[in-house]
Amino acid sequence: MAGALPDGEPVPRDGSLPDEATRQVGKNGFAVYVHVPFCASRCGYCDFNTYTASELGGGASRDEYAETVLAELAVAARVIEPGPVDTVFVGGGTPTLLSAGDLGRVLDGIDRTWGLAPGAEVTTEANPESVGPAYLRSLRKAGFTRISLGMQSTAQNVLRVLDRKHTAGRATQAAAEAREAGFEHVNLDLIYGTPGESADDFAGSLRAVIDAGVDHVSAYALIVEDGTRMATRMRRGELPFPSDDVAADRYLAAEQALTAAGFQWYEVSNWARGDDARCRHNLLYWTGADWWGLGPGAHSHVGGVRWWNVKHPTAYAKRLAAGESPGHAREVLTGADRHMEDVMLRVRLRDGIALDRVDAAGAARALAEGLLEPRAYEDGRLVLTLRGRLLADAVIRDVL
Incomplete structure (x- = not known):
């Protein structure tokens, strides 16, 4: 689980924002982020605001989660009128632990509340083992246009160190299934610099993503966060700490292989086959747009005001059940x-x-x-x- 939320000024109970923040909302684009905080198991390097069933205990239910998110959306609708939504991104956690029907209901709620812009990009993250052909077809039918699969590596020894549960070939198989289901854009995520990963291991992962025929690749150096199981193992001497020199070598290998295969970098850690394959949602973040983050621990930004929701799903649901904003605190930039x-x-x-x-x-x-x-x-x-x-x-x- 992630660490404590930062301090800030209180968020009003109704979630209202200063007039100057709402006056020009959406002028530079508007996005919606939906956080799904559930995972089947916890990866050793992860410090995101996510929970397994044993960590949640009682009081928070996957089955009721879509309704809870829609309740926050109702709060948001009373606060801002941004115009059409340019992009939607469902992240986690593992969003695809929810049913495709629930994810579709949330997307439909966003459309009914603010309207999706024509050609809106709608992305969900997914673990490769959490989706199959029928599920992917249902997602596509519900309006999702893009999927981002957490591949990380094709080397089984690397996946084991990262505590990933999918087999080495599952991510590329899931990418093929997504394309067959009609997804316009498919991303595969890689992590490099994992202890025990060889240059050949990473070269094999690069070959796999290129051969998979996806149009987007994200590649990130492993970052070991305090409080994670991996950090504990490193302090005990069970695993070596990541090497900056190795990370640089891996990045250069990624740039060489991906560029040769027709990809072009557009952000330091992201490559796409053509401008239309770039992640428009992330580009909105990176270029100063407004967005509303739905879900426990989600961050939002509107007109220079940034706020973040209470972290735990139970506390989040209780706030909304009482008709209150789930905002924990905010800051005016x-x-x-x-x-x-x-x-x-x-x-x-x-x-x-x-x-x-x-x-x-x-x-x-x-x-x-x-x-x-x-x-x-x-x-x-x-x-x-x-x-x-x-x-x-x-x-x-x-x-x-």
């Missing part, structure tokens, strides 16, 4: 806060950021060190080179 976050996110994008938005001296140093594309720099934009992508966090610190 200053202009400096919003600028900092804009730079942090946009620097990681292939489109980059205008040079007049960043510190000129820091950008000049990054250019001299080979971290920025010279031609883009001449055109007034900061765009990372491949080496710059490896050192993106350092570039961001320098240009802030």
